[in-house]
Amino acid sequence: MPEWIMKPWPWYIAGPLIGLMVPVLLIIGNKSFGISSSLRHICAACFPGRISFFKYDWKKETWNLFLVGGILIGGSIAAQLLTTSPSIQLNPKLVKELSSYGITDYTQLIPTEIFNWPSLFSLKGLVLIVTGGFLVGFGTRYAGGCTSGHSIMGLSNLQLPSLIATVCFMAGGFIVSNLLIPIIINL
Amino acid sequence: MTPNTVEEKKHHEFLTQNADFEVRSLDAVCFNESELNHPWWYNFKYAIAGILFGIILVKAEVISWFRIQEMFRLQSFHMFGVIGSAVIVGIISVWIIKRFNIKTIYGEPIEFVTRKLNKGNIIGGLLFGFGWALTGACPGPIFAQIGTGATVAIVTLLSAIAGTWTYGRLRDKLPH
Numbered sequence: 460m461p462e463w464i465m466k467p468w469p470w471y472i473a474g475p476l477i478g479l480m481v482p483v484l485l486i487i488g489n490k491s492f493g494i495s496s497s498l499r500h501i502c503a504a505c506f507p508g509r510i511s512f513f514k515y516d517w518k519k520e521t522w523n524l525f526l527v528g529g530i531l532i533g534g535s536i537a538a539q540l541l542t543t544s545p546s547i548q549l550n551p552k553l554v555k556e557l558s559s560y561g562i563t564d565y566t567q568l569i570p571t572e573i574f575n576w577p578s579l580f581s582l583k584g585l586v587l588i589v590t591g592g593f594l595v596g597f598g599t600r601y602a603g604g605c606t607s608g609h610s611i612m613g614l615s616n617l618q619l620p621s622l623i624a625t626v627c628f629m630a631g632g633f634i635v636s637n638l639l640i641p642i643i644i645n646l
Numbered sequence: 647m648t649p650n651t652v653e654e655k656k657h658h659e660f661l662t663q664n665a666d667f668e669v670r671s672l673d674a675v676c677f678n679e680s681e682l683n684h685p686w687w688y689n690f691k692y693a694i695a696g697i698l699f700g701i702i703l704v705k706a707e708v709i710s711w712f713r714i715q716e717m718f719r720l721q722s723f724h725m726f727g728v729i730g731s732a733v734i735v736g737i738i739s740v741w742i743i744k745r746f747n748i749k750t751i752y753g754e755p756i757e758f759v760t761r762k763l764n765k766g767n768i769i770g771g772l773l774f775g776f777g778w779a780l781t782g783a784c785p786g787p788i789f790a791q792i793g794t795g796a797t798v799a800i801v802t803l804l805s806a807i808a809g810t811w812t813y814g815r816l817r818d819k820l821p822h
Contacts, residue, residue, distance in 0.1 A: 464705075467705060467706070467707050468702070468705040468706045469706075469727075470706065470724050470725075470726075470727030470728045470731060471727065471731060472706075473702050473706030473708070473728050474706075474727055474728040474729065474730065474731030474732045474735070475731050475732065475734075475735045476698075476702050477699070477702055477703075477706075477728065477732040477735075478731065478732035478733065478734065478735025478736040478739065479735060479739070480695065480699055481735075481736040481739050481740065482736075482739035482740070482742075482743060483695055484692070484695060485743060485750070485756050486743075486748065486750055486751060486756070487691050487692075487695070487750070487751055488688075488691070488692070488750060488751075489754055489756055489757060490692070491758075491759055494785040494786040494789075495784075495810075497785070498785065498806055498807050498809075498810040499810055499814070501807050501810075502810055502811045502814060506811065508815070510811075510814045510815055510817075512813075512814035512815075512817050513811075513814050521686065521689050522692045523692070525689040525690065525692040525693040526693065526696040527696060527785075527786075527789045528693055528696060528789075529692065529693035529694060529695060529696020529697040529698075529700060530697070530699055530700035530703070530789040530790050531696075531700065531789045531790065531792055531793040532693070532696070532697050532700060532793060533696060533697035533698060533700020533701040533703070533704070533790065533793065534700040534701075534703065534704050534709070534789065534790030534791065534792065534793025534794045535700075535793035535794065535795070536697065536700070536793075537700065537701040537703075537704035537705055537790075537793075537794070538704060538793065538794035538795060541701065541704075541705060542704075542705075547710060547712055547713075549713075549716060549721075549722075550716055550719075550721035550722050552719075553712070553715060553716050553719065553721050557712075557715075565712070567796070568704070568707055568709055568710035568711070568712070568713075568791075568794065568796075569709075569710060569711045569712075569782060569796050569799075570711055570712065574711065574796060574798050574799070575798055576797070576798050578798070579798070579801060586780065587780050587781065588781065588798060588801050588802050588805065589801065589802075589805045590777075590780065590805075591776075591777045591779075591780030591781035591802065591805070592777065592781055592788070592801065592802035592803065592804070592805025592806045592808075592809065593777070593805045593806065593808055593809040593812070594774065594776050594777030594780065594809060595774060595777035595778065595781060595783070595784065595785060595788070595802070595805075595806045595809065596777075596785075596805065596806030596807055596808065596809025596810040596811075596812075596813070597770070597773055597774075597777075597809035597810065597812055597813045598770045598771065598772070598773030598774025598775070598776070598777055598809070599770070599774045599785060599806075599810070600809070600813040600814070601766045601770025601773060601774075601813050601820065602766055602767050602769075602770030602771040602773075602774055603761065603764075603766060603767060603770070605774065605784050605785045605786070606729070606778075606784040606785075606786070607784070607785070607786055609767075609771075610729060610733070611729070611732050611733060611736055612736065613761060614733045614736065614737070615733060615736025615737050615739065615740045616740050616758050616759070616760075617737065617740075618760065618761045619761075619763060620762065620763040620764070620767045621761060621767075623763065623767050623768060623771070624767040624768075624770075624771040625771070626771070627767065627768050627770075627771025627772045627774075627775060628771050628772075628774055628778060629718075629775060630771075630772060630775060631771065631772040631773065631774065631775015631776045631778070631779070632714070632717075632718045632775040632776070632778050632779040633718050633775075633779075634775070634776070634779075635718075635775070635776045635780060636714070636715050636718030636719060636779040637718065637719060639779075639780075640715065640779065643780070
């Protein structure tokens with residue numbers, strides 16, 4: 460493999476490639492790019508209950524489940540075959556701050572000191588992984604889309620609701636990352 | 647968009663009058679806009695698109711909890727560059743598709759969804775933002791994280807499914 464593939468990709472390569480997902484999905488099958496709906500289709504397929512929101516023909520949306528299945532496989536391919544030095548290069552300010560919380564392992568893309576199975580039995584792990592995951596699922600559906608559906612697809616189609624949603628995604632993230640993460644990690 | 651050929655008219659009627667479509671499109675970004683009935687294995691082309699997307703997400707470190715914290719602390723341009731350049735390419739692509747009336751590979755006209763503003767865009771948007779900062783992952787990266795071997799992200803995924811289910815359960819009681 461060429462050296463440039465194995466190294467982390469710069470934003471000006473990755474960003475435009477992600478943007479191309481929009482026309483590719485439209486042209487290969489008239490599909491609007493979006494990921495979070497897959498979570499809804501999983502609910503509709505597995506436990507619809509008596510909830511009208513999950514009563515629809517999810518089989519017509521199978522394409523979306525193939526898409527997310529592909530993302531999982533792609534993640535695996537990238538991690539197994541296309542990566543040499545996984546140590547992530549971060550802003551020294553962030554490294555300094557995180558080290559004061561005891562996070563020192565930068566060999567993986569996620570902090571293994573917090574994101575691991577035993578951590579689920581700690582308050583900090585529960586808040587970050589379980590509460591965080593719940594808010595991702597609840598919030599994206601309530602907002603009608605995620606970073607893909609609103610911030611990429613919606614903005615590409617110049618939709619004002621998508622712009623407002625994107626601003627709120629960022630605002631929510633700014634608040635929690637700056638104000639709450641320092642408290643939560645010290646739990 | 648005014649349909650000009652018979653086929654386009656038929657397609658447009660399908661999209662506007664099909665009740666099932668109406669229900670599914672209420673809030674969704676992802677819904678099947680094609681009325682073509684293809685065998686299930688046609689979906690493998692979306693799996694291939696997903697594989698490429700997953701590789702990009704990992705190689706650009708978009709799935710990294712560290713990069714997300716860096717973004718929200720304004721300590722790096724990387725994530726803003728990724729999202730910003732993706733949007734620019736997306737806008738140009740959509741403009742080209744509309745301008746030149748580009749069809750799908752099956753010859754269908756490409757349909758775009760217009761979105762109606764509702765309170766959910768704001769409240770749900772903020773809640774998702776909270777979750778994004780906590781987990782360091784939006785829905786796409788959760789799947790990619792699992793793929794990279796960070797198996798605890800399976801719990802993030804299950805929690806997100808529970809969150810989506812809870813939204814569906816409470817939907818009628820929430821402000822929209």
